[in-house]
Amino acid sequence: MNHKISRRIFNIGLLVTVAVALLGGILMKEWIIWVSVGIFALNFVQQLLFDRCPHCDEWFSYRSKEPDFCPRCGKKLD
Numbered sequence: 001m002n003h004k005i006s007r008r009i010f011n012i013g014l015l016v017t018v019a020v021a022l023l024g025g026i027l028m029k030e031w032i033i034w035v036s037v038g039i040f041a042l043n044f045v046q047q048l049l050f051d052r053c054p055h056c057d058e059w060f061s062y063r064s065k066e067p068d069f070c071p072r073c074g075k076k077l078d
Contacts, residue, residue, distance in 0.1 A: 006050035013043030
């Protein structure tokens with residue numbers, strides 16, 4: 001999977017996590033909040049697996065914008 005697609009999936013997953021957690025809080029259903037925790041955990045694992053350089057396997061920082069070049073090896077990213 002492309003790192004840019006992975007980053008977009010992560011961002012969408014964060015929005016879904018927050019929305020489900022808010023829904024659980026509004027409805028006062030603890031199990032819905034636990035579902036949001038599970039969604040976040042799956043989202044985090046997805047980022048760990050796919051948000052990295054295809055050449056040297058360097059992980060990209062989520063706090064920075066999407067890189068065009070790998071910060072470690074300097075190769076251009078797709």
